[in-house]
Structures are given as structure tokens and as C-alpha cells.
Amino acid sequence: MIITKQPNNPELHATAVQLSQDNLxxxxxxxxxxxxxxxxxxxxxxxxxxxxxxxxxxxxxxxxLLGSRATRARRNSDALRKSGFDAPEHVAWGRLPNGHDYLIALAIPGDGITHWLRHGLTGRDPATLILRRNLLQALGTFIGRLHNTGYIHGDLRPSNVLANYKGGQFRFALIDNERNILRRPPPGKLLLKNLMQLNMLLPSDLTRSDRWRFFLAWQQQYPELGHQEARLLAIEAYQWAMRRLQAKGKL
Known part of the structure; x- marks a missing residue:
């Protein structure tokens, strides 16, 4: 017999049970x-x-030892929101009859960074180029602020960062937060890994100038980081990402 966790929202729990059975x-x-x-x-x-x-x-x-994946995702998203970063707000959670945990969250407006770069901002007209540069600079500032606060995202692939453009500004949110950690100061190896993950975009998606524009905005959140040290970090993150893309047969 499977012992189920008491759901916090019985009505949405009934919906979750149907969804788990592919009964939409x-x-x-x-x-x-x-x-x-x-x-x-x-x-x-x-x-x-x-x-x-x-x-x-x-x-x-x-x-x-650490809580279920669902518990960690909910806990880490709550921590991000309390620190001033947008993340999913969960309105229902529990354990299903099949033993799996689930979460139901309010939808976050926006699209992943990959979608913006591949489909939303591909034009070469001046207005689109300016918006693209603004996106990358704002993203660099956002991720730099995240890291400077001590957060390391567990899987900082571009699709896990949502961007919404409203009122002339980009606003970002982080999803898939179950493996996030908070350490002050954040370890250099984990910073490098996050920067590598964000670089996992094809050269057709992101030029070297684009990547450097992002990194300069990121670096501004770390004024104590010397120019040469920052340059080496940017190069290593880029080269690591390119090696991984090549190993996956994408280059």
C-alpha cells in the first residue's frame, strides 16, 4: 500500500491524479x-x-537526506523569490497514488533565452539589434546579481531562464530550481559551470561579441574580479561549452 502525503489543495490534487494517469x-x-x-x-x-x-x-x-526533488524545487523557488528573484510560485503539491511527487505552479510570463535568440530576435534591423543587445546586457546583470547573492543554479541552461519584455525592460525568472545551492562566496568552479551552461548555444545563436557583451554586464556585479581573471573565466566557459557541443555532434 502506498502512503500518500496529505495534499495542500484537494481540488488541484484531484486534477494532478488525472494528469498522472494521462487522463487530461x-x-x-x-x-x-x-x-x-x-x-x-x-x-x-x-x-x-x-x-x-x-x-x-x-x-x-x-x-x-535532502528532501524529495519536488520539495527541493519548491523550497529553492521560495528562497529565490524571498531574495528578489522571480521563480515559480507553487499553489499545490503532494504525492500521487503512483508514489510520484508533483507540483502545480502559477505560470510565469516569458520565453526561454534560447527561444528569444533563435526565434524572437533574429532580425538585422537596427531596432531588433538594439533589443538583442539590451537582452544580453540585462541577462548578464541578472545572472551576475544572482551569483553575487550566493546562488548557483543547478542547471543554468538558457531555456531555464525565462525573459519577458514589458514596459521597455526585460524581466527574468528562473525555473527548474531543484538543484540550486546557496553559498557565500560562491565557489569559482560552480560559477564557471553556470557560465558554461549559459554558453551552450550554437555560434549561429550567439556570436562571440554577444557572449562578451553578456559577460561584461555579469562582471560589473563583481568589481573585485580583475580584468585578466575575468577574461580567463570568460574564455574557459566558452571553450568548455564548445567542447561539449562538439561532443554532442552539434558543431
Whole structure:
């Protein structure tokens, strides 16, 4: 017999049970996700559902020590919001009859950075180029502020950073926060890893000038970082990302 955690929202828990059984309630639609999750969206109500599928037997032990993936995601998102960074606000959570944990969050406006660079800001006209530069500079400032606060994102791929343009400004939000950590000061190796993850974009998506524009804005949040040290960090993050893309057969 599976012992279920008491859900905090019985009505949405009933919806989650249906979604876990691929019995989509009216208005809900499944969306593509990793092999370790099942994700659905209800656009009319502005809700996102995420079910955490088991990855390995070690996950059970890790959950006993650190909390389940769903618990860590909710806890880390709450911590980000309390620190002034946008992240999912969860309105329902619990454990399903199949033993999987789930979260339901309010939808966050915006698209992933990858979408902006590949589809939203591809024009060569002056207005689009200015907006693209503003995006990268604002992103660099946002990530620099995140790191300077002590946060290291667990998977800072560009699609895990959402950008919304409103009122002449870009506003960012972080998703997939289950593996985030908070350390002051943040370890240099983890900073490098985050910067490498953000660099995992094809040269057709992001030129070297684009990458440097982002990095200069990031560096401004670290005035104690010397120019030569910062330059070496930027080069290593870029080269590491290119090696990974090449290993994946994408270059």
C-alpha cells in the first residue's frame, strides 16, 4: 500500500491524479519535457503541472537526506523569490497514488533565452539589434546579481531562464530550481559551470561579441574580479561549452 502525503489543495490534487494517469482534464495539455518529468499546462487558468518521475534507486536515499526533488524545487523557488528573484510560485503539491511527487505552479510570463535568440530576435534591423543587445546586457546583470547573492543554479541552461519584455525592460525568472545551492562566496568552479551552461548555444545563436557583451554586464556585479581573471573565466566557459557541443555532434 502506498502512503500518500496529505495534499495542500484537494481540488488541484484531484486534477494532478488525472494528469498522472494521462487522463487530461478539460483545458489541460501535455508539453514536452525531460524523461524524468511529466509536464502539462492549463493556459486559461495560468497553471503548470510537473510530476517527478523516478530516476534511480539512489533518489530515495537522497530524498531522505535532502528532501524529495519536488520539495527541493519548491523550497529553492521560495528562497529565490524571498531574495528578489522571480521563480515559480507553487499553489499545490503532494504525492500521487503512483508514489510520484508533483507540483502545480502559477505560470510565469516569458520565453526561454534560447527561444528569444533563435526565434524572437533574429532580425538585422537596427531596432531588433538594439533589443538583442539590451537582452544580453540585462541577462548578464541578472545572472551576475544572482551569483553575487550566493546562488548557483543547478542547471543554468538558457531555456531555464525565462525573459519577458514589458514596459521597455526585460524581466527574468528562473525555473527548474531543484538543484540550486546557496553559498557565500560562491565557489569559482560552480560559477564557471553556470557560465558554461549559459554558453551552450550554437555560434549561429550567439556570436562571440554577444557572449562578451553578456559577460561584461555579469562582471560589473563583481568589481573585485580583475580584468585578466575575468577574461580567463570568460574564455574557459566558452571553450568548455564548445567542447561539449562538439561532443554532442552539434558543431
Amino acid at each position: 482534464p478539460q483545458g489541460w495539455a501535455l508539453v514536452s519535457s525531460s524523461v524524468n518529468t511529466r509536464v502539462a499546462v492549463q493556459p486559461n487558468e495560468g497553471l503548470y503541472y510537473k510530476e517527478f518521475l523516478p530516476r534511480s534507486p539512489l533518489e530515495y536515499i537522497k530524498a531522505l
